[in-house]
Amino acid sequence: MQLSALVLSAVVVYSARGEDLIKPVFETFTKETGIKVQYITDTEAALVQRLKGEAARTKADLLITVDAGNLWQAAQEGVLQPIESATLSDNIPAHLRDPGKQWYGLSVRARTVAYATKRVKPEEAASYEGLAEPKWKGRLCLRTSKKVYNQSLVAMLVAQHGEEKAQKIVDGWVANLATEVFPNDTDLLKAIDAGQCDVGLVNTYYFGRLKREKPDLAVALAWPSNGVHVNVSGAGVTKYAPNKAEAVKLLEWMSGPAAQKIFADVNLEFPANPKVEPDAAVKAWGPFKQDVINVSKAGELQSVAIKVMDRAKYR
Amino acid sequence: MTGFARWGAYGIAAVVAVPVVVIVAAWLLPVPADLWPHLAETVLPRVLANTVLLLAGVLTGTFLLGVSLAWLTAMTDLPGRRFLSWALLAPMAMPAYVLGFVYCGLLEFAGPAQTGLRAVLGEGFRAFPEIRSAGGVIFVMTLALYPYVYMISRAAFVTQGVKAMEAGRSLGCSPRAAFFRVALPMARPWILGALTLVAMEALADFGTVSMFVYETFTTAIYKAWYGFFSPAGAAQLASLLVIFVFALLWAKHALERRKRFVSLGRPAQRAARLRLGRTKAPAAAFAWGVFALAFVVPVAQLLVWAARTLSSADERLFALVVHSLVLGAVTAAVACAAALVLTMAQRGGGKPVRLAAQVASLGYALPGSVLAVGVFLPLVWVDHRLAGFAERMLGRDVGLLLTGSLFAMVLGLAARFLAVSLTSIGSGAARIPPSLDEAAATFGVRGWQAVKRVHLPLLSPAIVAGAMLVFVDVVKEMPLTLMTRPFGWDTLSVRIFELTSEGEWQKAALPATVLLLTGLIPIAWLSREERVGAGR
Numbered sequence: 001m002q003l004s005a006l007v008l009s010a011v012v013v014y015s016a017r018g019e020d021l022i023k024p025v026f027e028t029f030t031k032e033t034g035i036k037v038q039y040i041t042d043t044e045a046a047l048v049q050r051l052k053g054e055a056a057r058t059k060a061d062l063l064i065t066v067d068a069g070n071l072w073q074a075a076q077e078g079v080l081q082p083i084e085s086a087t088l089s090d091n092i093p094a095h096l097r098d099p100g101k102q103w104y105g106l107s108v109r110a111r112t113v114a115y116a117t118k119r120v121k122p123e124e125a126a127s128y129e130g131l132a133e134p135k136w137k138g139r140l141c142l143r144t145s146k147k148v149y150n151q152s153l154v155a156m157l158v159a160q161h162g163e164e165k166a167q168k169i170v171d172g173w174v175a176n177l178a179t180e181v182f183p184n185d186t187d188l189l190k191a192i193d194a195g196q197c198d199v200g201l202v203n204t205y206y207f208g209r210l211k212r213e214k215p216d217l218a219v220a221l222a223w224p225s226n227g228v229h230v231n232v233s234g235a236g237v238t239k240y241a242p243n244k245a246e247a248v249k250l251l252e253w254m255s256g257p258a259a260q261k262i263f264a265d266v267n268l269e270f271p272a273n274p275k276v277e278p279d280a281a282v283k284a285w286g287p288f289k290q291d292v293i294n295v296s297k298a299g300e301l302q303s304v305a306i307k308v309m310d311r312a313k314y315r
Numbered sequence: 316m317t318g319f320a321r322w323g324a325y326g327i328a329a330v331v332a333v334p335v336v337v338i339v340a341a342w343l344l345p346v347p348a349d350l351w352p353h354l355a356e357t358v359l360p361r362v363l364a365n366t367v368l369l370l371a372g373v374l375t376g377t378f379l380l381g382v383s384l385a386w387l388t389a390m391t392d393l394p395g396r397r398f399l400s401w402a403l404l405a406p407m408a409m410p411a412y413v414l415g416f417v418y419c420g421l422l423e424f425a426g427p428a429q430t431g432l433r434a435v436l437g438e439g440f441r442a443f444p445e446i447r448s449a450g451g452v453i454f455v456m457t458l459a460l461y462p463y464v465y466m467i468s469r470a471a472f473v474t475q476g477v478k479a480m481e482a483g484r485s486l487g488c489s490p491r492a493a494f495f496r497v498a499l500p501m502a503r504p505w506i507l508g509a510l511t512l513v514a515m516e517a518l519a520d521f522g523t524v525s526m527f528v529y530e531t532f533t534t535a536i537y538k539a540w541y542g543f544f545s546p547a548g549a550a551q552l553a554s555l556l557v558i559f560v561f562a563l564l565w566a567k568h569a570l571e572r573r574k575r576f577v578s579l580g581r582p583a584q585r586a587a588r589l590r591l592g593r594t595k596a597p598a599a600a601f602a603w604g605v606f607a608l609a610f611v612v613p614v615a616q617l618l619v620w621a622a623r624t625l626s627s628a629d630e631r632l633f634a635l636v637v638h639s640l641v642l643g644a645v646t647a648a649v650a651c652a653a654a655l656v657l658t659m660a661q662r663g664g665g666k667p668v669r670l671a672a673q674v675a676s677l678g679y680a681l682p683g684s685v686l687a688v689g690v691f692l693p694l695v696w697v698d699h700r701l702a703g704f705a706e707r708m709l710g711r712d713v714g715l716l717l718t719g720s721l722f723a724m725v726l727g728l729a730a731r732f733l734a735v736s737l738t739s740i741g742s743g744a745a746r747i748p749p750s751l752d753e754a755a756a757t758f759g760v761r762g763w764q765a766v767k768r769v770h771l772p773l774l775s776p777a778i779v780a781g782a783m784l785v786f787v788d789v790v791k792e793m794p795l796t797l798m799t800r801p802f803g804w805d806t807l808s809v810r811i812f813e814l815t816s817e818g819e820w821q822k823a824a825l826p827a828t829v830l831l832l833t834g835l836i837p838i839a840w841l842s843r844e845e846r847v848g849a850g851r
Contacts, residue, residue, distance in 0.1 A: 019813040042797045053695035144528045180447040194425035306542045310357040
């Protein structure tokens, strides 16, 4: 028996998801179940190293992280354990969870095209591949290739079209850039609004947040008709969780309607649980066809994607 | 020097060397077969050129700003010199990543400066230089890092500048020639020390260059780790950085070799300041301009943003301040004590001691997250052994005791910032002539007695300055604090990380402002000390 378990009697979470996005969920969980939640935030890479180092003596029960590639990596590194749960398989669709049951998606984030409403028609912008065409020369804004969201998006293009075609697309994007790449999606959206460029690729919740702040934003979202790239944020129980029962309980609870609603509302993401409706503002963006990244190949494809982007001199 | 100090020096160097050794040992681990060919072909040529450009730009910039401002405030009748002499230190409390964020926000296309210009000059105006460029990142890093050079070279000018100038003038030099031919060469070891710190800081930086999407060697390290999921590959790259910095330290040593730089006695108290004459107005505009760009403008912007989120201030913010203060103060004390031991051991010590001091400085040049893992892995290894031992003794598992303890966090941070206290205290000690040790010895004052009665009183300004530098650096530090902090021990920089991990920097303006104020406390205190001490 571990001393920590005697003293704490709480779930300990390592989270790569920002505090503002998880705190409200944990607070409600504690209110409903009486189980306390302790958490530490850091980058995914540091948390995985920490779990590996602490090994059997870790205090952490649950790892929360964003992006399928990172979840794949955590499972690959052996810091998670498979969880069998009827509640989880019921709440989370099969394509949003690990086939090996080591992690479960909790929210869905779509990366799509944002366009300047004054200068672009949605139907001309609604394609990832199309943004590589010469007509967008000097009109495209991109975020840095260092961000995992872009790596996953290009990984999907590699999975769909093969590496050679994906290389052509990314080369085309870089040739079309209106300016240096951006460090984040919000600055990119502001640049489209200000007229520095006409189209760009963003995660939808950044658009939602900015729109909430600035209702007259002259930017809108377009959905590629052959499938929109979606990614997941998710969680898994750690391999040596000292409080496994409570950790599973928290994970199951987070897949349920109350937590899913908070996830969806606080950050304007799409709930992973199909029974939960997205926020009204999100619903207003209209329906789209999801194209989920192949989770079992996410890590491998991510490496290929980064190489493609490096060769394209995409910073 | 006493054998105690020498063995202490080896001990300290050994502890600080462990993370570096762990990182170098990554060459024994496997990495994806195509990692190095890919990096060598597409990434490394680009990032190496960028890193050289960044280093050259930031070193030139901080040298020009730091030395000229130190000279103007220490030696001339610059208007407002009393205020400026410490106000020019204030930007030290501003993390470079915050400065970078503010300037990107102000000067990018969608920002207020360019929007305003377009309103005046027409929507088609596109002539504004791109801020997310080599020039932009060099501009911001120069503003964030010049205070190191300023502070250390100012101390050199204050202690010896007047005498040096007098000597130069008496030999018939013009004031200008006396500066370039006497005062500047005499301050060289101190300026070089400060520039070495700047170089290491610029090499290790990740936050600021990411803001500008400027690719350096450090961003390549993170690409290997975060992108290709290869911590071993990242550590292998980082070890190349270690070798480079080690060479840098040797080069610095070689430049100083066979030269002895000691103080020319007590500083002249009320020596006449140089009259700037016709250059007074431009000199004043320059000094005040730097202060405005490095401090007034970013603070004003931060305050505007912070005012919007003032409602989010709660008692938690107070706890963050207390944690930052305690962490900064304790680490500063530890790092200065260790630097003192190393410095004393170096007095009269030979090559091995000097090597120990150089090894002890290496932690500063490693990107924070890489060093964090280097600190964490050996620590958790020891911890598992301790826990295993306790289990055998007590019959139950007590869990990990060091990992996630305050002790581990202070140890890691002290290891990272030892180079800073060492530069300050070491340069102070270099001004104490060895003849003083000999004189003390003839009176039977040796060993610890000599340290206590001779060195410590003379070194106290350097120790205070070193402690201040470490304190400010700890308060700003992010990755190591994140990885080693105990539960509930969040600091201001941790809060900034949390608020900005999704790229929303404006939300972090409030903790950033409070962090700035916290960092200003020791700077204000130091400036008071100095003014009281200088008696003017």
